[in-house]
Amino acid sequence: MQTAHATTRPAAGLMLAIILVALNLRPSMAAVGPLLSAIRGEIPLSFSLASLLTMLPVMAMGLAMFFGLAISQRLGQQRTVLVSLLIIALATLARLFVDTATGLIISAVLAGIGIALIQALMPALIKSRFPDNVALCMGLYVTSIMGGAALAATFAPRITVQTASWRTGLAIWALLAVFALLVWWAQRRHLRDSVTLAAKKEVFARNGRAWLLAIFFGLGTASYTCVLAWLAPYYVEQGWSEENAGLLLGFLTAMEVISGLLVPAIANRSRDRRAILMTLLALIIAGFCGLVLSPQQLSLLWPCLLGLGIGGLFPMSLIVALDHLDDPQRAGGLTAFVQGIGYLIAGLSPMLAGLIRDRLGSFEWAWWSLTAVMALMLLMVLRFDPRHYRRHFSPAS
Template identity: 80%
Template structure:
């Protein structure tokens, strides 16, 4: 077991830099697939339903792995858990250089999802423990970095294909980023508290109604993210965009997520009541989906901008609201692990359902309308997040 190293013995900026570099690796394995899907499908026979597994299964694996991620962290310590996870992500990405059929390609996606989940299970508790006075800001930086990794992958992967590479190289090059992050994390050497981790690992939230409500809210919100990540680029190509243009549209959307991930938590940090901010973000997402369906060729960048700002802000705010319910960092980390575990299982279904709708109807518009209705439902759920009642729901 490793002993605690607080920010008093290690510069907080170096720890935050390590977290940022690690977070950059949590989406490229999925974000690079959409812009390259046409090239992949020309080489490997994939229906849209089967192609959806490249996003669905890693997200589902992320959900399942959340439930034992804290247990692994308790045994290995934070530093070794993150290092192991980065190596798993890097290996999954590198293996794509040698794939020639659908099953191993899907298996690589699942392997990456497990590595991603182990990191995401422990990061909220680590942030709340090391940065107790700046949770919203640091969570914003962490989530923004996740979105930034997605933006890099969506923008650069099709450029690799354009300049004489293959889709395999476009998917595999992200193993280098994982290796770099692993070296940086090893050098700054974060540790963990075995006592605190054990405490977090023992508590179960399965019988708590508010924990399920938070998980449902996180899952439905993340469903919009995973579905857009999987299908926005293919939808753009159906509208006449080139692979490179479609990849840049997805990259622009994820860049807007980065902006929102930085700005929204800082704005929300002014008040413990997050309902107004959450409602505004959901309205942005609804407007983005409606524009994407009704007028994809007019004001073309406005709709991905609105979607990116809404989704990019909603993701960290969903986790911040969960962290708000408990003051103890390790209990709050256990709650967010539960919320993400259930939430990713819910969110993992959205790419599959959208792919099924596309195969049956010949269009993604039905999927976008369905997600619009879900966001409207979430506006009603937001009303339940009154901070005056948090202590009553989770003691």
Template identity: 80%
Template structure:
């Protein structure tokens, strides 16, 4: 019994460290939306240019995802996480000194690169260290990502009010990076080093199922990035204060946290994830329709539905990818490919919505477009029959 406890303790500390790391992966983007009107009052930004603050880091995450596994092989997973947290922390802290749109965008891209390095290696790390509870641990990890977004969206306007500066509202979140660096540094000595085998990227490039998984992840994440960028500005245009609009986005991300915890735990009971995926997509469609048709009435219901749907869809998209392969290194390579292509797709969403807003004067058509995308994803879900997974990757199981 004593040996069992001694073995379990490092795993618990590692999971807690992963949660702290996850909290750092969205504040650099989530804090922007609620503060956008204040930023635009100080720095001239069209909605199209403002969309780059979400689009470019997401695109950087996609591009860097392809190099993340290779970097972690050279540096080791422990050093890679520390380096990534340092990049995120410095990029976030630099926003205290920003004087132009170019500097603000550069800080967002730098943070995106740090985020991508972590996201590239974390699924493989979780699958190798928590092989018996992959869905649950992935749920905790992804939930921590959404929790960081909820904190930043809710509290960034409060930090701005207290300090009198939107720059402080953006830079404050470097504290999370410092906390994660300290904790990861001290727990790393308890963890055995894991060799990560090289993943053949050309193998995934020629695999149609890998592309289907990547497109599915990208379209689902497009709804997340667009809501993250534009929900708060949408409600500010409806007459809400920045603080209340930020709290509404925080409420949505809090619903994502709840869904991210509950849905993977439920999904852990069966390898067939299709019914759950369809239910999540239906929630998102209902949320977007409410956002368009009745944004002021039942204004808490629509973000609730969106949050529950998006919050479950994000981890489930990664879990379905992990389900296809038993080998942790191969599964990690596949999820890196899925996220790399997926984030390149998702990164276009905020830009397209910003252009729609500049041209048509409203975000409603962006919400309608995303509703149609969710309908397409409902059709894609039926392809994820676990009985057929082996045929798509026959040489790697």
């Protein structure tokens, strides 16, 4: 009995540390949208330029999927997370002192590098440390990422009002990174920096199905990054206060958390995920249509639909990729490729929406564009018939 407790305690402590680390992977992006009008009041920042504050960290996530694991093998898992949290903390704290658009963008890129290294490493770390509970622990990890976005979107405007400084609203999240760093450091005895043996690399870039999965993940995540960047500014333009617009984005991300926990559990009942995917895409389409056609009426319903759709689509896109291969190492390599390409695609959406806003004077055309993208994804879902998965990938040699 004592042995079971002895092994359970370090595992619970490590999972708590992972949750705290995950909470730090979105605040540097999620805090910007609700405060954008206050930032633009002091710093000359077009919507296209402001889009870089979300776009560049997301692009860094994509690039890191291709080299992040190699870095963690060189530094070790524990040191990689410590260094990454330190980068996030310093980049976020630096926002207390920025007074130019360039300074803000540099802080976003640096935070993005820290975020990217953790995101590349963490699924492999969870798989190696919690082999019997991978689905549960991945669910907690992904939900914590969304929870961090909800915290920042909800409280950044309130902190700004209390302190009369948008810089404090952006920079205060450095404290969360420092706290996570200290808890992670306390886990060092249970985190021996074992070097994982590199598996023979499979070249997924030559596989058409791998590209279809990557584009599907990228287009779905594009709706997430665009909403994260522009939902709050859209409602500020509709006459809402920054605080209320931030609360609305916080509500949306809370819906994402709920959906991210529930949908994978529901989907486990069947290997055919198409009905679930179509339902999630229909929710997102309804949410975007509502944002354009009736933003003031039923204003809680549209973020609710978007949050439930987007929150479920993110883990389900990865689960569908994992379904294609039985071997865990090959499946891990496929999901790294899918996320790498996918985040590069998703990173473009905030910039394109910012350009649309600068040219046409409204975000409505960005929401319509995303509606069309979701409709295209409905057609892509038809190709995810589990009976045909095996023929898309040659057997492992």
